[in-house]
Amino acid sequence: MSDVLEVLNVSKRYGTGAEALTVLDQVAFTVAAGASAAVIGPSGSGKSTLLGLLAGLDAPSTGSICIEGRDLAAMKPGDLAAFRGRRLGFVFQSFRLLPGLSAEENVRVPLELAGVADAKTAAREWLARVGLEARTKHRPAQLSGGEQQRVALARALAPRPALIFADEPTGNLDSRTGAAMADLLFTGVKDLGATLVVVTHDRALAERAGRIIALRDGRVESDDVIDPAPR
Numbered sequence: 001m002s003d004v005l006e007v008l009n010v011s012k013r014y015g016t017g018a019e020a021l022t023v024l025d026q027v028a029f030t031v032a033a034g035a036s037a038a039v040i041g042p043s044g045s046g047k048s049t050l051l052g053l054l055a056g057l058d059a060p061s062t063g064s065i066c067i068e069g070r071d072l073a074a075m076k077p078g079d080l081a082a083f084r085g086r087r088l089g090f091v092f093q094s095f096r097l098l099p100g101l102s103a104e105e106n107v108r109v110p111l112e113l114a115g116v117a118d119a120k121t122a123a124r125e126w127l128a129r130v131g132l133e134a135r136t137k138h139r140p141a142q143l144s145g146g147e148q149q150r151v152a153l154a155r156a157l158a159p160r161p162a163l164i165f166a167d168e169p170t171g172n173l174d175s176r177t178g179a180a181m182a183d184l185l186f187t188g189v190k191d192l193g194a195t196l197v198v199v200t201h202d203r204a205l206a207e208r209a210g211r212i213i214a215l216r217d218g219r220v221e222s223d224d225v226i227d228p229a230p231r
Contacts, residue, residue: 008065038206041215089156093168
């Protein structure tokens with residue numbers, strides 16, 4: 001099984017000299033195709049910085065991040081943006097839906113950008129898969145938090161990415177809604193045969209991944225494979 005994600009001795013520093021702040025220090029791990037991994041750690045451990053680097057939103061000070069064998073920092077901005085749109089999916093704690101668009105339109109936009117022929121039909125099919133076939137014309141303000149997160153999940157999965165990043169995907173949801181969202185997330189990723197990296201404070205969610213990478217003070221404190229919780 002090949003590695004989809006390779007994080008090779010990545011460090012991230014801000015500033016220079018005596019004033020330099022090291023946020024990540026020699027972080028290294030790989031994630032195989034079709035696997036799921038959770039990144040956990042206390043506030044200030046470097047989780048958000050790491051996620052930004054993995055997503056190609058920033059470049060490491062040293063080391064490299066490769067996705068499907070491509071070094072993100074070596075790619076031209078336009079190529080990187082196109083690669084992210086085709087091969088990466090994102091689910092955020094704050095949903096990040098476009099408020100002026102309906103649920104269907106929020107899912108349809110990335111499909112159109114990816115060149116999917118019948119994006120409208122595909123968007124409706126994905127909304128049906130997350131149980132929102134009756135809410136396709138509703139705008140985010142007309143949806144509950146759980147419904148908004150389901151739209152965000154459908155938007156992330158619809159282009160059939162190879163690698164999905166989920167940033168605290170249940171953080172703004174109550175426990176019952178969060179558990180239902182986790183079911184949809186892991187089921188959707190499994191059905192696609194995609195790779196998942198989830199950043200979370202939620203230990204129960206992390207354990208569902210079957211592998212937990214713990215950060216502390218910018219370093220990998222532990223990297224444990226466990227028996228995943230039932231899905």
